[in-house]
Amino acid sequence: MTLFQPNSAFEPLLRVDRLSLALGSGPSRTPLLDEVSFDIQSGEVLAVMGESGAGKSMTALAIMGILSPGIRITNGRISYRGEDLLNLSPDRRRGLRGPEMAMVHQDAPTALNPVYSVGWQIAEVFKVHKGMSSADAWRNAVALMMRVGLPNAAARAKDYPHQLSGGMRQRVMIAMAIALEPRLLIADEPTTALDVTVQSQIMQLLVALQEEKRMGMMLVTHDFGVVAENADRVVILYAGRVVESGTPQSILSAAAHPYSRALAACVPRMDEAAQRLPVIPGKPASLADATAGCAFAPRCPLRQQICLHERPPLREVAPGKMAACHFSEEVLADGSRAVVFKP
Amino acid sequence: MEVGQSFSSPEPDRPLIEVSDLVCHFPVRAGLLRRTVGSIQAVDKISFSVQRGEGLGVVGESGCGKSTMVNALMGLVRPTSGSFRYAGREVFDMSRAETRRWRRDVQMVFQNPFASLDPRMTVRQIVEEPLQVSGLRLAAAERRAQVLRMLEKVGLDARQADRYPHQLSGGQRQRVGIARSLILGPKVLFLDEPVSALDVSVQAQVLNLLDDLRRELGLTFVFIGHDLSVVRYVSERIAVMYLGRIVEIGPREAVFERPQHPYTRALLSAVPRLERTKAGAGERITLAGDPPNPADPPSGCRFRTRCWKASEICSRIDPVLSVGSDPGAHSVACHHPETQ
Numbered sequence: 001m002t003l004f005q006p007n008s009a010f011e012p013l014l015r016v017d018r019l020s021l022a023l024g025s026g027p028s029r030t031p032l033l034d035e036v037s038f039d040i041q042s043g044e045v046l047a048v049m050g051e052s053g054a055g056k057s058m059t060a061l062a063i064m065g066i067l068s069p070g071i072r073i074t075n076g077r078i079s080y081r082g083e084d085l086l087n088l089s090p091d092r093r094r095g096l097r098g099p100e101m102a103m104v105h106q107d108a109p110t111a112l113n114p115v116y117s118v119g120w121q122i123a124e125v126f127k128v129h130k131g132m133s134s135a136d137a138w139r140n141a142v143a144l145m146m147r148v149g150l151p152n153a154a155a156r157a158k159d160y161p162h163q164l165s166g167g168m169r170q171r172v173m174i175a176m177a178i179a180l181e182p183r184l185l186i187a188d189e190p191t192t193a194l195d196v197t198v199q200s201q202i203m204q205l206l207v208a209l210q211e212e213k214r215m216g217m218m219l220v221t222h223d224f225g226v227v228a229e230n231a232d233r234v235v236i237l238y239a240g241r242v243v244e245s246g247t248p249q250s251i252l253s254a255a256a257h258p259y260s261r262a263l264a265a266c267v268p269r270m271d272e273a274a275q276r277l278p279v280i281p282g283k284p285a286s287l288a289d290a291t292a293g294c295a296f297a298p299r300c301p302l303r304q305q306i307c308l309h310e311r312p313p314l315r316e317v318a319p320g321k322m323a324a325c326h327f328s329e330e331v332l333a334d335g336s337r338a339v340v341f342k343p
Numbered sequence: 344m345e346v347g348q349s350f351s352s353p354e355p356d357r358p359l360i361e362v363s364d365l366v367c368h369f370p371v372r373a374g375l376l377r378r379t380v381g382s383i384q385a386v387d388k389i390s391f392s393v394q395r396g397e398g399l400g401v402v403g404e405s406g407c408g409k410s411t412m413v414n415a416l417m418g419l420v421r422p423t424s425g426s427f428r429y430a431g432r433e434v435f436d437m438s439r440a441e442t443r444r445w446r447r448d449v450q451m452v453f454q455n456p457f458a459s460l461d462p463r464m465t466v467r468q469i470v471e472e473p474l475q476v477s478g479l480r481l482a483a484a485e486r487r488a489q490v491l492r493m494l495e496k497v498g499l500d501a502r503q504a505d506r507y508p509h510q511l512s513g514g515q516r517q518r519v520g521i522a523r524s525l526i527l528g529p530k531v532l533f534l535d536e537p538v539s540a541l542d543v544s545v546q547a548q549v550l551n552l553l554d555d556l557r558r559e560l561g562l563t564f565v566f567i568g569h570d571l572s573v574v575r576y577v578s579e580r581i582a583v584m585y586l587g588r589i590v591e592i593g594p595r596e597a598v599f600e601r602p603q604h605p606y607t608r609a610l611l612s613a614v615p616r617l618e619r620t621k622a623g624a625g626e627r628i629t630l631a632g633d634p635p636n637p638a639d640p641p642s643g644c645r646f647r648t649r650c651w652k653a654s655e656i657c658s659r660i661d662p663v664l665s666v667g668s669d670p671g672a673h674s675v676a677c678h679h680p681e682t683q
Contacts, residue, residue, distance in 0.1 A: 045621075051542040151632065165633045166405075195404035195569065197630045200613040204629060222543060225615025232621065252617055264617070266547035268572040270599070271618050276554070277547040277576070283512045284542055 119157025400578030593673030
């Protein structure tokens with residue numbers, strides 16, 4: 001089923017263009033996201049990284065059109081295959097969710113309905129969107145559960161979410177998301193609640209499906225290791241703004257923004273001797289505390305007067321690499337991993 | 344024993360902590376009469392020792408029993424059997440008065456700083472409380488001075504002393520938890536996932552703080568974690584747990600660079616690595632399925648149902664962790680250990 005014909009062959013699968021969100025209105029209005037822009041192409045994995053409160057999940061919910069009431073889009077555009085999503089009727093928007101774009105939520109225990117069997121919940125997708133009979137939908141649900149690697153799927157389909165382990169529940173979530181073969185898959189911290197051995201199973205499954213179907217995938221995560229192994233490109237958010245984007249390798253080896261550089265450096269690594277970790281002083285800021293200047297300025301060791309007054313624009317600082325820092329050239333020229341961040 | 348005096352070991356070379364054959368089974372009850380129909384073997388015959396000043400990291404996935412083990416050693420859960428000797432003294436046999444003195448020596452930092460601090464107490468009250476209940480009988484002014492010194496030590500300032508936990512960030516709350524655990528001047532800290540609830544940038548601050556405090560105060564650490572790179576950072580020795588057992592224990596470098604147990608190898612290869620790329624993810628062992636139910640563990644080796652090296656002997660004979668005369672040696676509970 002194709003709902004849209006692309007306007008142009010060069011149009012990306014998804015384009016988020018200067019997207020801003022705010023909670024509430026009037027004097028109590030709290031900004032959540034400030035002019036966030038990025039593209040996702042078909043067959044590409046884009047990782048969206050940041051610490052808590054950076055706006056990663058908000059961005060995902062805005063693309064899906066499932067923001068909580070009270071959170072408004074104050075600026076910007078989201079276009080899907082050239083079509084402006086924000087001007088669609090609620091019905092058409094709902095029609096997109098499932099066949100065109102789908103989401104794997106972070107917290108499978110709360111995202112699944114506890115009073116229906118998992119097979120029923122997957123089958124519902126086929127009944128609602130494809131008008132299948134209950135028997136057909138059930139057969140499809142069981143086949144899909146096998147596809148995502150659930151052992152003994154025919155029997156497991158009758159289980160309720162609480163009877164499954166965390167990894168199995170996450171597989172059920174993935175089965176529901178890929179049921180209608182969407183072109184865009186948004187995975188919001190799909191492995192954060194899982195153990196490492198299960199995490200590696202789930203990431204391998206997600207990427208195998210993504211490559212097989214040539215889906216565009218937005219992978220929301222805070223784990224640099226997951227990004228290094230699975231993403232084609234990365235966008236790093238800080239306090240609701242994009243601070244840097246580029247390939248995982250370019251950001252891990254030579255980030256152009258002091259925040260991304262420090263964030264990559266303060267992760268304990270397995271491949272070198274345990275040594276004192278470089279730290280970022282203070283705590284992650286939210287957009288609500290942000291001033292006229294750079295949101296990272298209060299924690300930044302390179303801070304100058306200009307950083308407090310003038311907001312650095314996101315600009316291309318090297319081929320394929322964008323950063324929002326007045327001093328990206330200086331940061332890039334400094335080759336070491338964390339020399340500017342003396343603990 | 345006098346107030347303020349602490350446990351001293353008669354033999355200086357003896358490990359500070361000696362745990363042997365610790366077992367924690369929880370009954371499973373079912374039916375109208377709540378009859379015991381089985382037991383969850385959360386911790387099953389665990390033995391290890393920790394030298395004075397050493398950091399032991401305990402890694403394992405959820406449900407492997409690492410938190411139950413620490414809770415049992417801290418007296419928060421009643422162990423089914425086993426022995427825990429602290430400085431040569433049997434902790435499980437101590438009288439109430441002795442236990443109270445022992446608690447000054449051994450303290451715990453909990454995982455979730457959002458749930459482990461009383462929301463109705465100020466930071467000052469939270470940190471001061473151990474001084475009031477420990478039987479040290481200090482004057483109020485002295486207690487206040489100690490609290491302020493301790494807050495400064497963990498990187499909080501006096502202005503934060505009168506705040507409530509909800510007014511603090513996650514990192515600050517965990518600093519309060521650390522201050523509370525250190526206020527009695529303990530020799531041993533049990534840390535149960537102390538940084539797993541924190542953001543990466545804040546996690547690094549707290550890890551550095553723990554490292555500094557350990558050096559400055561000469562503390563002995565037992566550090567529980569699921570994040571191998573974090574545990575590696577704070578421990579000289581590593582114990583790997585699977586389904587209630589220690590399957591491998593040894594010096595950090597040996598366990599991380601020359602793992603002998605198949606489970607340890609799988610666990611290490613599953614950790615997402617910064618140095619890997621999408622194109623070349625390198626050698627990777629993916630385990631099938633989930634850990635078995637601890638109420639009904641497999642016969643023989645508990646890992647054999649997911650192990651690619653399992654053979655007939657593994658289902659018959661339970662491999663024993665071969666702890667030799669040297670408590671610091673690298674030992675493994677496996678019939679087919681990796682030999683490199």
